[in-house]
Amino acid sequence: MQNDTQDDKIILDHGSGGKMAHRLTTDLLLPAFHNPALAMLDDGARLDLAGGRIAFSTDTYVVDPLFFPGGSIGDLAINGTVNDVAMCGAVPLYLSVGMVIEEGFPMADLKRVVVDMQGAAKTAGVQVVTGDTKVVPRGAADKLFINTAGIGVIHAGVNVSGANARPGDAVILSGSMADHGMTILTRRQGLTFETDLTSDSAPLNHMVADMLASGCEIHVLRDPTRGGVGTTLNEIAEKSRVGIRIHERRLPIKPAVAGVCELLGFDPLYVANEGKLLAFVPADQAERLLAVIRQSPYGRAACIIGEVIDDHPGRVFMKPVLAVSGSWICSPGSNCLEYVEESMQSKVARQPYGGPVGIAVVHGLSASAGSSPDRKDHGHHLSYHCGGRPVDVDRCASGEDRRTSESHQPQHVHLRSRQ
């Protein structure tokens, strides 16, 4: 690109379909994503595909800030859709890119983003084969939005879906929770006290290919992005009509992430990840699949976090660290937390965020405050309580995970509630 003033910033003409738009395409985008299908610059790409099943997915990336520790909107937009296609049990091959750029956006930033996209596409082994660029007037968009759609091929015999979880399945999480969401959040709020938060943005397609090739009978693959592990598990429980029980002490969280979550009042179960997956596999194959996942650079801290049960279809339970006689119910979006006695004789519900303080009867069961551990909202700070008294929560890998942790160094978490 020339260095004249006109090219310092994106102007409306860059989206006009005219000469400036043409130059943006031929000078910046074509060289970055060079491949024969894209080079044709037709209305769409023509691609050769083996017959059979394909996966098709889309996502729009609206992240703020655009650049953050561990990545940018550029690699996020590639990795995110690569992962969504991979979660269908497919080998991602082709991507489309649709950008909405705000007038005045610095050309240098656009180039950085495109370079990141180029690098991510290369790492994932996918081709950007068609695209579109729109420029909107200043103020009509927040800097840059990127939509990507992706196509992949599903090989014969593969049948993974959020509807396929079965009682007896082990629930595997490929690594630590909430890294991406908390990195973005602290950057957005200008919090600088944490310097070691890094997004986990990563392409998971090669890991998935190895998992599918392992011969393990994988029932479900999902990446817990927006809404986090808690929301994704709820979706799976609902679609598969099964219950899912996870164990709080097994949930992998980096100490820095856990600390910031606690400080800001976020539950890491409901914070976004961008380079993690959940896999459901019959329990007797779980260790074998774990070994495969841990061979990937993005799966070193993988562990079994729970199991599928045949009770309570559509619900997710979390067995807390504290030795008590029940589980939390993890609801979608973390809007409601309920504590259920193992016997299901009593259930205590609270609205942790902004709701009225009090105990409610839910689902027709009689309420019981009793000595159930409780989670209270102090402004934006959540702390764990037991019988009305704040307690220390020492969250760490279970015995099972500790056994493997020595060689693979999974993230241990020691989360202490504030007194």
Place this chain on the structure above:
Amino acid sequence: MQNDTQDDKIILDHGSGGKMAHRLTTDLLLPAFHNPALAMLDDGARLDLAGGRIAFSTDTYVVDPLFFPGGSIGDLAINGTVNDVAMCGAVPLYLSVGMVIEEGFPMADLKRVVVDMQGAAKTAGVQVVTGDTKVVPRGAADKLFINTAGIGVIHAGVNVSGANARPGDAVILSGSMADHGMTILTRRQGLTFETDLTSDSAPLNHMVADMLASGCEIHVLRDPTRGGVGTTLNEIAEKSRVGIRIHERRLPIKPAVAGVCELLGFDPLYVANEGKLLAFVPADQAERLLAVIRQSPYGRAACIIGEVIDDHPGRVFMKPVLAVSGSWICSPGSNCLEYVEESMQSKVARQPYGGPVGIAVVHGLSASAGSSPDRKDHGHHLSYHCGGRPVDVDRCASGEDRRTSESHQPQHVHLRSRQ
């Protein structure tokens, strides 16, 4: 959807991945686009495709206003991508939809848009199989942006591309120019003096299927959207390394559109269309293909507007209505208009918009003001001049088109320059 206050407007929670987002999907989007692949609500859609070639295209729709005579952003987003896939010579089958919604956007408007998308998808015979919804804070987007990506199957033997134009091809335009662009523009500027402008938004895939089935050897299919007919022809000329000559008197324009273009200083050659296509076919097959196109409700006013020549590869010429010895050069984006004597001995160039008034020597040819017709910029009003004197321009269908016009009623244009 419930009618409580919470549901009147889109809030950030609708994009959170939590309960509100889930409800938006299950209550509004799933019923609208109901099909088995979408109903799975997995990370992507799993689809069965016959082996062979596919077409893949994407576009983001950022139109303002969202609702306009003849359509809305909803049917535009479906038709636009359906058409882009069809222009690859493909049968469009599956679409993805990615929406970016501004916080506070009225739920009623979103429902209107979704209903329009539903109707357009049904008319085109395509399925929305995967999607994504993001909500951004108030002010971070202008109401609603919609990205769609589309997949279609290219049948054996079909080989159309913007790079395939050949000397001797006839250039067919399927109907009147600039309807969509001028409709949007007048609405955006609040101009109400024209009441009969209507967008031409339409799905062209069934027309294209009939064209491909006709046995005509179609070389190029393109829809002249952003940038208009002039820009699209330039892209084809450049990619095919051919010259293209069009005839001003044959260009179909509705009188109301021509009038508004003249009043506001727009050249209809460079204004967007959303339901038109350009087809290149060997001249001896052109009448046969025209007959097929005119059978479509969206192709009644189709006509031959020009031909491919083997001189001057990469350039588009327009033979003006006035009987003079040369042609306009139509440049991409209408940034520059030049007049070329037939002998190529002289070439006169002007910058019609905002450029310095004067005559320049271009491409090393000697300048000649002579009696060439000239186009002058009076603020935002273009008028046609000949030898320094304003002239009446009576633009109408050529004899060839007039012959067919009686039965098909193509749009005639009587454009008079202001004195």
